[in-house]
Amino acid sequence: MRGLLAALLMVVSTGVASPALAERGSVTNLPLPRFVSLKAAEGNVRRGPSLTHRIDWVYKRRNMPLEITAEHGHWRRVRDRDGAGGWVHYSLLSGARTVIIEEEVLDLFQKPDPSSPVRARAEAGVVARLGDCTPGWCEITAGRQHGWVRKTALWGVGPEEIRQ
Structure with a gap:
């Protein structure tokens, strides 16, 4: 109990969670946030996690690093180095790190x-x-x-x- 309390205090005071307390994706059980790359030459970035949501823009750089911040079914919420983001279908992403x-x-x-x-x-x-x-x-x-x-x-x- 004392170790958990110390870890929680660290998160509150520093804003950084220890690896043991890292959030996990509800679909993949992989850590969130985590870095991946764009597998496709183009990737639609949608306002929400489905094909019915509007496309806000299109990433056009194969291998671009992205950070996954959330998961919903076959969709991953990502952000780029500028902080822009949205929902991308998981098939457009790769675990290869760039x-x-x-x-x-x-x-x-x-x-x-x-x-x-x-x-x-x-x-x-x-x-x-x-x-x-x-x-x-x-x-x-x-x-x-x-x-x-x-x-x-x-x-x-x-x-x-x-x-x-």
Whole structure:
């Protein structure tokens, strides 16, 4: 009981839930929120979770990272890096992880260390495939280039997320 109370106090004071208290999707039982990518070249974003709801806009960038915030049947409520969102059919989404570069010019290092050699550079808006992540760094691949970047320069990965 004391552990649960401490965890609840942490959520109230910091706004961050521990992984044990993370919300789960009612359909998939996967954590919410979570990051995915757009599988299709185009994806209709609807006002509600059905074909009868109006299309508000269309995503037109394959592999764009999106964050799922809710589930309803075959529909997922998503948001993009600008905070815009709506409902997308699950068949348009992939579990393959991608990120968007948020810095104007980002160095890709050989190792997760700023003193290691720079392998390449990427510009803001580039979509890259997400690899391993440590507490402060992630390995990404953009086209034929790959390297390690600071996690804070990316949208599409959680600040505390570790990947191996």
